[in-house]
Amino acid sequence: MKIGLDVAQTSAERAGCAWYADALARAMVAQGRPRGHEFVLYHQFGDWINGEPGHGTSLTGTGIEMPMRTLLPVPARALWREIEAGNAPLPGAPDVVVASSFHAPNLPGAKLIYVVHDLVFWTHPQFATDATRLVCQRELGQAIGRAAAFLFVSESTRADFEALFPGWLDRSGIPHAIASGASRWPTVEAAATRAADAPWLMVGSVEPRKNHACVLDAYESYHASAESPRPLRIVGGRGWHSEKIHQRIAELAGRGLPIIYAGYVDDRALREAFRSSFALLQPSWHEGFGLPVLEAFSQGLPVIASDVASLPEVSAGAALHCPPDDPNAWTTAMLKLDGSSAEIDRLTQAGLKRASAYSWQKTAQTVLSLAESLTKSSPPVKR
Incomplete structure (x- = not known):
């Protein structure tokens, strides 16, 4: 199976969601290649277009493609318009794409797995700019219509989704799972000696x-x-x-x-x-x-x-x-x-x-298992 990974956020100044996309991509490649999977990293994704995509997560080796890593903004926007209209193939031709940047583009020929990091743009709109709130609400609505599966980063976030869309996950039958983050660094055996004036x-x-x-x-x-x-x-x-x-x-x-x-x-x-x-x-x-x-x-x-x-x-x-x-x-x-x-x-x-209860290896296994399940025959989702 060929799996697409949205790493668009990693090309900008990184906050939590970008570090999630980076660490998940690295762990999925490490866990997935021994299982025979290939990967395509997308540094431009839907409406998330970067001025300098080359700054994003870069992985090399057999079975890894990065077709948009050097694609500049103007041609990137044009290409994504054609992809979503069904007039151009998605480079790399993945079977499944994991979207980590809140964007849910139309992906003819590929199944979309949509990551929900938070729903603050609906649950606490005062903590989001108008532009962010409108984009995220639009993209989540598109994901509800397009995604083949959902990933939630915590039980709390899944509960927020359930409160906003009561019963939809059960009625639709759409596959979903918890795919939590983890530290980007190994857990130390003991804390460092703290200075008397440690801040x-x-x-x-x-x-x-x-x-x-x-x-x-x-x-x-x-x-x-x-x-x-x-x-x-x-x-x-x-x-x-x-x-x-x-x-x-x-x-x-x-x-x-x-x-x-x-x-x-x-x-x-x-x-x-x-x-x-x-x-x-x-x-x-x-x-x-x-x-x-x-x-x-x-x-x-x-x-x-x-x-x-x-x-x-x-x-x-x-x-x-x-x-x-x-x-x-x-x-x-x-x-x-x-x-x-x-x-x-x-x-x-x-x-x-x-x-120690969290690891990117565990999260990658969860996402890989979900992706693998989508390539098997399954009942249609009731939108």
Whole structure:
């Protein structure tokens, strides 16, 4: 079987969904080639057109094609219009295509497996730009009409889908599975020795959904209360509506609070941030999965996270949880963790154990099994 993999998001500045697409592609190729499968990587996909597709995930070897890796935007858009109209074949002629970039193009001759990362554009529309919300709603609607199967990154995301479309999965008979993310790095055997001034860490694009305001309020109170307050390091690119957060960071730093905004960092620097910090703060209003939590676990980093959406599912008791709308609760949790070596050790060991329950190999096996099932005779989907 020939399997197409949408890696379009990996050609831009990478956030969680792009890292998911990258790691899934690598794991599927590693697991699938010994089973006789071939792969086609698409660096331009539907309406997701990149200016520099060559920056995306690149894999080489027998049975791997990358027909759009050097295809520039204008010809890429023209080609995809012809593909979706049925006037041009999809390069590589895959049997199945796994779509990871929220886009669900018409793929004559191939079966579409659509990955649902989150549904925040419907469940929490205030946390998406109008453009993002409209595109994602349109593409999910197209996926409901076109996809041969669905993948959800968490049980929480599947529950959100079920709440939006009650009973549709059962009535349609469409195959679906949970295909969770995992750390992009191996789980360490033990946490690194923490420096006395190891910082608190927050990871994620600076945008309303990530709820930096809560952490900044909590940190201000923590800094006033702790005997030897730790610095706060914020890692993540500048997202939409981030101006007030950056003004708040500058205001607190101007008053002498040790807050470092590192901006977007590469893979190596991010891993070092996880390894050298004291604990991760993840106050998101909503997550489809919550990859930073699992990656923190894998590097021996304790976690304080919101008690909403997928975060309790991912942590399974290996993190402290606080409401995202209660900065005082976050301050209390930070002071508790900073003052208890026993709690640090407990969370570190629980996190390492939890991280080991996830792997890209397991996820790839799930996706490969689903793809293989689609090539067998199956009853038609009831749309």
